[in-house]
Structure formats: structure tokens, C-alpha cells
Amino acid sequence: MATGILGIALSGLSAAQAGIRTTQHNISNINTEGFRRQEVDYSALNPQFDGTAFFGTGVGVSTVRSLYSQFQDSQVLLNQGQLSRNETYATQASQIDKLVGDANSGLTSAMDAFFGAIQTVANDPTSDAARQVMLSSGRNLAGRINSLDTTLKNIRDDGNREISATVTRINTYASQIAAMSGNIARAEASTGQPANDLRDQRDQLVAELNKLINVTPVQQGDGAFSLFVGSGQPLVLGSSVSTMTSVPDVTNPQFLVPALSLAGGETRPLDSSMLSGGKLGGLLAVREDVLLPAMQDLDTFAYELATQFNAQHTAGFDIAGVPGGDFFTNLSTLPSPYTGAAGQIKAIITDPNKIAASATSLDSPGDNGNALLLADLQTKQIPGLGTITFSSFYSELVARTATLASEADIGVAAYETLTSQARQAQQAISGVNLDEEAANLIRFQQAYQASAKAMQVASSLFDELIGILR
Amino acid sequence: MRIDSMTYFTSSLAGIQSNQTAISRLNQQIATGLTMLATKDDPVTAVKAMELSNRIAMRTQYAANQDKAELDLNYETVVMEEMSSAMIQARTLLVGVSPSQSVSARNVNAEQLKGVFNHLLGLANTRDPSGNYIFAGYETATKPFVNAGGGVPTDYYGTSQIPVAIAPDGTTAPGGSRWSELDVGRYIQVNDNMDQVIRPIGGSDLLQELGEAIVNLPGATITQTDIDGYVAVLDTAISKLGLIEHRVAGALTELTDLRASTQALLLNEKNALSDMTQVDQAAAIVELQSRQTSLEAISRAYSLTSGLSLFNYLG
Numbered sequence: 001m002a003t004g005i006l007g008i009a010l011s012g013l014s015a016a017q018a019g020i021r022t023t024q025h026n027i028s029n030i031n032t033e034g035f036r037r038q039e040v041d042y043s044a045l046n047p048q049f050d051g052t053a054f055f056g057t058g059v060g061v062s063t064v065r066s067l068y069s070q071f072q073d074s075q076v077l078l079n080q081g082q083l084s085r086n087e088t089y090a091t092q093a094s095q096i097d098k099l100v101g102d103a104n105s106g107l108t109s110a111m112d113a114f115f116g117a118i119q120t121v122a123n124d125p126t127s128d129a130a131r132q133v134m135l136s137s138g139r140n141l142a143g144r145i146n147s148l149d150t151t152l153k154n155i156r157d158d159g160n161r162e163i164s165a166t167v168t169r170i171n172t173y174a175s176q177i178a179a180m181s182g183n184i185a186r187a188e189a190s191t192g193q194p195a196n197d198l199r200d201q202r203d204q205l206v207a208e209l210n211k212l213i214n215v216t217p218v219q220q221g222d223g224a225f226s227l228f229v230g231s232g233q234p235l236v237l238g239s240s241v242s243t244m245t246s247v248p249d250v251t252n253p254q255f256l257v258p259a260l261s262l263a264g265g266e267t268r269p270l271d272s273s274m275l276s277g278g279k280l281g282g283l284l285a286v287r288e289d290v291l292l293p294a295m296q297d298l299d300t301f302a303y304e305l306a307t308q309f310n311a312q313h314t315a316g317f318d319i320a321g322v323p324g325g326d327f328f329t330n331l332s333t334l335p336s337p338y339t340g341a342a343g344q345i346k347a348i349i350t351d352p353n354k355i356a357a358s359a360t361s362l363d364s365p366g367d368n369g370n371a372l373l374l375a376d377l378q379t380k381q382i383p384g385l386g387t388i389t390f391s392s393f394y395s396e397l398v399a400r401t402a403t404l405a406s407e408a409d410i411g412v413a414a415y416e417t418l419t420s421q422a423r424q425a426q427q428a429i430s431g432v433n434l435d436e437e438a439a440n441l442i443r444f445q446q447a448y449q450a451s452a453k454a455m456q457v458a459s460s461l462f463d464e465l466i467g468i469l470r
Numbered sequence: 471m472r473i474d475s476m477t478y479f480t481s482s483l484a485g486i487q488s489n490q491t492a493i494s495r496l497n498q499q500i501a502t503g504l505t506m507l508a509t510k511d512d513p514v515t516a517v518k519a520m521e522l523s524n525r526i527a528m529r530t531q532y533a534a535n536q537d538k539a540e541l542d543l544n545y546e547t548v549v550m551e552e553m554s555s556a557m558i559q560a561r562t563l564l565v566g567v568s569p570s571q572s573v574s575a576r577n578v579n580a581e582q583l584k585g586v587f588n589h590l591l592g593l594a595n596t597r598d599p600s601g602n603y604i605f606a607g608y609e610t611a612t613k614p615f616v617n618a619g620g621g622v623p624t625d626y627y628g629t630s631q632i633p634v635a636i637a638p639d640g641t642t643a644p645g646g647s648r649w650s651e652l653d654v655g656r657y658i659q660v661n662d663n664m665d666q667v668i669r670p671i672g673g674s675d676l677l678q679e680l681g682e683a684i685v686n687l688p689g690a691t692i693t694q695t696d697i698d699g700y701v702a703v704l705d706t707a708i709s710k711l712g713l714i715e716h717r718v719a720g721a722l723t724e725l726t727d728l729r730a731s732t733q734a735l736l737l738n739e740k741n742a743l744s745d746m747t748q749v750d751q752a753a754a755i756v757e758l759q760s761r762q763t764s765l766e767a768i769s770r771a772y773s774l775t776s777g778l779s780l781f782n783y784l785g
Contacts, residue, residue, distance in 0.1 A: 364608030431474020
């Protein structure tokens, strides 16, 4: 490096150029997701002692650093993970809420119609029309239960597919992050300088991954980067990556749960208590809180309806005085918790004369004694449902689902605000401000012009000297 | 405080989005007329509304039961009035006969009595518009009373084998009685077994006695005691029928009271349900207006701030 007045001006020129370059880099990346604005750190070059005093030798670039706050970054990660969880939760809970609470797909109206039809049979026990209506409304009620059950199972299967797909994406992100971390470590080791843009890219990947599964990033002293999931299981440990898979749940094999493949071929399933955030956390939580209870309640409802109704129906006699058969599919052999009841229930009587409206075995078509007792089931408190009526039991299912869906909506709104606040606070430090960059551009331009002027002065000094010699 | 350009430019966006969401929701509410588009919008009210509509459905069914019960009881009343007047007519005829009258005069009375007998038998075998025998108890498909006349005992094919019928609420009535549920747990008897009038247990068979009277009246051996015996049987039947008529009249009064309260409650519940679920159109439109105003304000703010940049002044 040339020393002296030309050299000093030259160092000023390149320093200003470095500033302009960084400013341009900031401006160009204004829309880059995850980019952190960069700043040039300048320092004065080593002074020279010429026998009388220390003279400065100009300016040098010590480093280009990106501006960020670890705390704000982790706040964004934390809130973003909860937002994804709540969004996933709210979407599915709303779907189920709409399904069970809607007048068209829910059970309330079908139930009212069925019991109303029984009353009509009681009013006119010999009427073939009334009996036909009771049969068809019984079929309709069973059909509604079946289709609710099918839709809930579809939601379950969709959830399983989403878990599998999410796990695949997590694996992709994890291996990208591990590879990127290796690159960063190598680049930084060989230059001794921070690889700002590579780090931004890696952290952006972490942010994307965190939307799927909540991760804890740990930057180790030796430069190795690790990610932990669940209750401290390593997903990325330096350059090694644990693969995630989805495996059937132990207690409910029809549900898939994410699992971590550990060294030695062992897989460790992750449950909702371990996954508190991210899309996976939401999928597991909504299944546990909303979907599974709804399916179980529907099974219990179908089981109790069939069992109670059949018990009363078989206690009566049909129009010919023959003891009544089962009205609904006989589910009494199903073990608790009656899994599959909602899918199996059907109204199996097809002959309206087989409806056991009569309480007496003699030839008594006009007897409505048993029809009255069947209609009574509408207002009877059923022990198997927790000593409440059928309609109260269903209302409780709707209420529980609606409350959880509404809580999730509130959660989404809250975490949207928190995430946006955290992001604003983070961007207040790391985000690019175009006006600021414009001012910097002017600043460096002027510095460049001043250095150029200094060079011109130095040059004219030489010219003066050469002129004397001429 | 430092602010980055992205936040600066997009800060209005959240406001625009939330206002647009609210406007779309208001539009849906106004279009459907419903405040709650899903139960999660207001779980407590939604479930209350659900329970209320369940109650309304039940009460509507009870109202239909009441209509049917009233129809049955009114029908029975009309037939019983007719029976009662036929019995009184028979009594008048019998009272008007005396052994001292000529055979031909007694013959006329016997012929008239025969007409009344057939009418009475026909009434006892009355069928409702659906073809059910109304006085046959549960055996609505079988003709209940068969009497060949001439002192032959009446055959009854209705329900009388079961001495007592029990309603779900524990009320009891003679065998073959049917009830209708008019309100939760409230039952009313909607038919009567005519066997208790025509062939009372331990009493005389009305149709048999009348049949005997028709045969014996013109005969030479008829005595005033015989005639008084026939009248006594008729009197017992008339008073038995009167008891049933009173029961039916009482049931109809109860029914009328119940119907009034059912209708009043139904109206109340329907109003309450509509208050819970129906949207207040005026309030919705006012809110829509205010949302629109704030959306316009935010849009204007956005267009003003987005044009500002230091770069515009450089160069």
C-alpha cells in the first residue's frame, strides 16, 4: 500500500466505495425475505512515527457486519411458531365446528324429526304413512350419523397426510440447514470474517422450518450450529441430521404421529406435549382436543341410541302382535369405547308393520303404549351419556368444539399481533430503510468526492514540484 | 425509533385487511339474515339457540299431538252424543209401551225399537276416517260389537281382556285405552272402550236386552216388570255413557288450556330464538357504513405515505 498523501486519499476512496457497495447491496435486497441490513465497520490504519509524531495513514475496512438482535430474532421464531400452530388448529377446528354445528350436516334436526315421527306413530298407530315416515326418519338419522362419521374420518386421513407431507418438508429443510451451516463454518474459518448473507439464508430456512415444527437453534462456540425439537431431541447436530418419519400412534393406530429416527435404528414418537408449536404441534393438538373427542362422542351417541332404542323397541310388539326386533343395528356387543359404532349404525327395519308401537302382545294394532315409551327416549336422561338426554349430549359436543374453535381463532388473532410486533421490532434493527440508505449513499458519495479531491490536491502538489524543476 | 421501509409501506395493509374481512362478514350476515355464521362465532349463544330450536321442534310436535287428540276426542263426543240420544229415544219408546196396549200398537213400538237398536249397534261400531273402529280399544281393525238380536248375548271383539291400561306417566284407565303425549310427561286419554257401557262386567248386556225387548214387546206374555227391567238396563247404560262423556269433556277442557299455554310458549321461544340468531339489519348496515369509511381513510393514508421517498428529491 502506498503511503503518504496519495495513499491516504486512495484508502479513503476505497472505503467510500465499500460503503457505496454495501448501501447498494442493502437497497437491492429490500424485498429479500430474511435479509439483514449490513454496515461497514471502518477503522483508522496503523499510524506511522516519523520521528516527531504519529501520523495517520488513512482508513481501512475492518469488517462488514449485519445488524440483528438475537433476542428479537428468537421472539419472532417463538411467536411465529405459535401462530402456525394456532392457524392449523383453527382451520381444522372450524371445519369440525361447521360440520357438527350446521343445521344441515349436524344431528339436531334429524333427531327432532325422528322423535317427532315416533309421536306421530303414537297418535295414529295403525297409520301406514306415519310408520313409513318413522322408518325413513330413522334411516335419515342413522345416515346423518354415518356421514358425520365419514367426514370426521376424512378429516383424520387428511391430517395424517398432512403430517407425512410436513415431515418430508422438515427433512428437506433440516438437511439444507445442515449443509448451509457447513458452508458457513468453512467460509468463516478460511476468511475469519462473518458470512453475513449465508447466515441470513440459513436463518431464513430455520424460520421456515420453525413454522412446521418449533425448533430451538443453538450456535455452539466452535461455530457448529444445532437445532433441537420436542423436549430437547436433536434434529440437526452440526453436520449430522436426524431423519423424521411418521408412525402409527400406539393408542390410536389410525392416527399417524411424527417420530424422530435416532442413531441405532430407534424411532422416538413425538406427542403433542413435546411439540408445542408449529404446524405439526397444531395438527396434533387439534386432533387430541377436537377431532378424537368428536369421533368418540359420535360413537358413544350412536351406541347409546341403538342400544337404548333397540331395548325399548324389542320390549314392544309389532302390528301383528309379534315381539319387536332391533330397530337399529345391534351394537351391544361392541366393547367400550364403542369404536366404529357411528359408522355401523343403520335403521334395519324395512317393513313399517314391524315397528313395535304396541305394548301388548295380543292382536292390538291400535295400541300405542310402546310408541309413547320410544318417544319418551327423547327426554330421557341416558346413564351411558352421563345422565343427560341425547340432544343435550350432542349440544355439549357442539359447544365444546365451538369453544375450542373460537379459542383458536382468538389465538390466531393474538399471535398475529404478537408476531407482527416482534417482526416490527426485529425489522427496526435488521430491516432496510430506503431513506436511510439514500442518506448513506449521499454520505459515501461525498466522502468519495472528498477523497478524490484530496488526491487531486496531492497530484497538484506533485505538479508544483515538477514545475519548479522544469 | 428506527423503522424499516417494508414496515413503513405495509403498515396500512393490516388495517385494510381487517376492514375488508369485517365488511365481507357483514355482507354475509345481511345476506343470510343470521348473526352467527358458525357456532364458533358465539359458542354460548349458539348452543343456547340449538337447545331452544330443539325445544321448539318438540313443542311443535306436542302442538300437533294436541290437534290430533282434539280431533279424536271431538269425534268421540259427536258419536257419544248420538249414542246418548239413541238410548234416550229407546227409553222413551219403552216407557211409552204398556202390556195393556194392542199387539199391533206394541208391534209398531218394537219395529221402532229395532231401528234404534240397529242405529246404536252401528254407532258402537263407528270407524274413524282412517277406518279404525274407535270403540274397539286396541283392536282397531276388528268390528267390536256383533249382536244377532233376539236375546242373543253380544259378542265383543275389542280389547277387554286386559283389565287395565297404564299410561307412561302411571295413569290408569280401562283396558284398551290409548294416550297421547301433549307436553313433556303429560298424557291424555284419547279413546274409550265402549264395552264398559254396552256389556259392563257384572251388569246386563244392553244390546242383548234390547234384542229381547224387540222380540218380546209384541208377545202376549210381556209384563210391566219386564218393560221396567229393560228401562233400568238402559238407564244404567245412559249414566255410564254420561260418565265417559264427562271424562271426554274434561279432557277437551284440559286440552284447550294446554294448547293455549303451548302456543304462548312456542311464540315466546320463537321470538327468543330469532333475537339470538337473526341479524339486526339496521345495526348491521350502520356498521357497514362505518367500516367503509375507515377503509377509505386507511386507503387514502396508504396512497399518501407510499409516495414519499427521499430518492424522489435526489439527482
